[in-house]
Amino acid sequence: MTFELDRRTRRDSERRAVQAQDFFASQFARLAAEHGSMTAAGMAALSAPPLSLDVDGSVWTILRDGATVCARPGTVEDALVVTLSPAEFSDWAQNQITFNGLLVARTLQFRGGTLRDISIWDSLWITMLEGWPTVEAGLVFLDRSGAPLDLNASFTSRDDPAEIAHFLREAGYLHLRGWFDPADMAAIAADMDRALPHYAEGDGKSWWAGMNDGSRRCVRLQEFIEHSPTTARILSSDAWQRMRQIVAGQNRLAHVPVEGRIIEALFKPVGVKSGPSDVSFHRDCHLGRHAYVCARMTVGIALTPTSEANGLLRVVAGSHRVAMPVEIAKTEPYLPVVALPTEPGDLTVHLSCTLHESRPPVFAERRVMYTEMPLEPLDANRGAVDTSVGELRERVSDILRRVDGAVPAG
Missing domain, CATH: 2.60.120.620 (q2cbj1_9rhob like domain)
Known part of the structure; x- marks a missing residue:
């Protein structure tokens, strides 16, 4: 199957203020049902720590729960703790900004983890939001006939x-x-x-x-x-x-x-x-x-x-x-x-x-x-x-x- 080029699932016209409390009380469960197993698999494969989000003094932690993920109030031992303002959380929860975007802007605040952990959670979060896998066993590259693709191939204007x-x-x-x-x-x-x-x-x-x-x-x-x-x-x-x-x-x-x-x-x-x-x-x-x-x-x-x-x-x-x-x-x-x-x-x-x-x-x-x-x-x-x-x-x-x-x- 040819990979779909258009990845757009969200519209700016649908953007709204997302409160952390409401997000974890309602939206997170739906996301976990859809993409929790994929996110948990990525956490396990990449040895990702739990993620604690401190939003205006209230803390929620995303962590593995068997074959899926869950969110709990408070933090846990060995968690990566990221502090976000309410506006930053709203943007992060809607993929308007990433941890890396905040890092480039020199506004990201975190403790208990490394830049590697930040990078891993940027990928895990897009997995959670959009179902884009962080790891996938047996990924293959095939040409139109189903034969292995030459990844070093180049093309001229005369090619098909x-x-x-x-x-x-x-x-x-x-x-x-x-x-x-x-x-x-x-x-x-x-x-x-x-x-x-x-x-x-x-x-x-x-x-x-x-x-x-x-x-x-x-x-x-x-x-x-x-x-x-x-x-x-x-x-x-x-x-x-x-x-x-x-x-x-x-x-x-x-x-x-x-x-x-x-x-x-x-x-x-x-x-x-x-x-x-x-x-x-x-x-x-x-x-x-x-x-x-x-x-x-x-x-x-x-x-x-x-x-x-x-x-x-x-x-x-x-x-x-x-x-x-x-x-x-x-x-x-x-x-x-x-x-x-x-x-x-x-x-x-x-x-x-x-x-x-x-x-x-x-x-x-x-x-x-x-x-x-x-x-x-x-x-x-x-x-x-x-x-x-x-x-x-x-x-x-x-x-x-x-x-x-x-x-x-x-």
């Missing part, structure tokens, strides 16, 4: 569109070879150099990183489309539209005008000491709102070569199907990790639920552009949309600048 769309849904990512002219990639790299003087740290449209020599370097350009006619031409081309149609498959993608912040250009310099440059394994939905927006697709356009020797994009195959915790992916992954070496003009595509990381360059700067392709909005979601997580992501550079030597948690 149905095979390409299937691979994305099965594995959670794509490597598309030679989709654009390398000469255009060189022109765009030159546009980045010409655009750089138009950006300054703190301008709200660029990210900056601290270097080993003490200097500050720009690593991300928003609104780059205004500075690169070649990029605008590519994003308006028939080849780009055909790629969109292929990866969309039976789903419908939102129309995004070729203007404003449609695409970002990234410098990957050698010698970054701190800041949001090459980020270790994370999901694009890991700050929150998975159930409202996933699965979006992120397309990377390689402007310079990437390789195992000098750094590249790595993905965790199947991590859109199994919610392996971020901290586990960094240290002891139990799903296949796949490297995606690229040449100028290649594309990478990953789902917003797929764990991925950018390995830092070793001897030569890399350059790449990224753009998102969201699903067409749901009718009930066309009104006011929560933008807090997106705004948090945009503030990452400023947050890290105020915390010396910090890096984003994913």
